[in-house]
Amino acid sequence: MKINWGTGLVIGMILFVGFIMFFVIKISTDKKYDYDLVTEEYYKRELVYQKEIDAAANSNSLLENISGAKTNDGWVLTFPGNLDYSKIKGNVLFYRPSNKKLDFQEPIQLSAQNLLIPDARLIPGRWNTIVQWNYDGEDYLYKEEIVY
Incomplete structure (x- = not known):
C-alpha cells in the first residue's frame, strides 16, 4: 500500500x-x-491582605526587625532586642511551596529573644517563613524565603 x-x-x-x-x-x-503553588485558602487570604500590608509596614518601622539564621540545632528566629519578649505573641508558619504536606505552624512562646525551630522539622530545600506576631496591641508581619 x-x-x-x-x-x-x-x-x-x-x-x-x-x-x-x-x-x-x-x-x-x-x-x-x-506541586501546589498556592495555599489552600487562597481567596480567604486575599480578603485580609490589607491587614498584612499594615502589619508589614509596622515591622519595617521597627528599629530592628526579626532575623533568622541556620544553626546546628535548627533555624533560629531572633526578635528585636529592644522589645520585651514576654509580651510577644503570635505564630510562625513554615510553608513549603513544592509540598503542602510539609507545611507546619509553631506558636511563639519565648523564654528569651530567640525562637528555635528544631532541625528535625525542616528538611533541606526552599521554605517560606511567615511570622505573624503581636506586641502591645500592634500587629507585625515578617516574611522571608529561606533555603535550608
Whole structure:
C-alpha cells in the first residue's frame, strides 16, 4: 500500500497530538508530579491582605526587625532586642511551596529573644517563613524565603 504525503501528514499530526496528550494526562494524574503553588485558602487570604500590608509596614518601622539564621540545632528566629519578649505573641508558619504536606505552624512562646525551630522539622530545600506576631496591641508581619 502506498501512502501519499497528505495521509502521512495527517498520521504524523495524530501521532504528535497523541504523544502530547499522553504526557499531559500522565503528569496530571501521577502524584509524583503533584506541586501546589498556592495555599489552600487562597481567596480567604486575599480578603485580609490589607491587614498584612499594615502589619508589614509596622515591622519595617521597627528599629530592628526579626532575623533568622541556620544553626546546628535548627533555624533560629531572633526578635528585636529592644522589645520585651514576654509580651510577644503570635505564630510562625513554615510553608513549603513544592509540598503542602510539609507545611507546619509553631506558636511563639519565648523564654528569651530567640525562637528555635528544631532541625528535625525542616528538611533541606526552599521554605517560606511567615511570622505573624503581636506586641502591645500592634500587629507585625515578617516574611522571608529561606533555603535550608
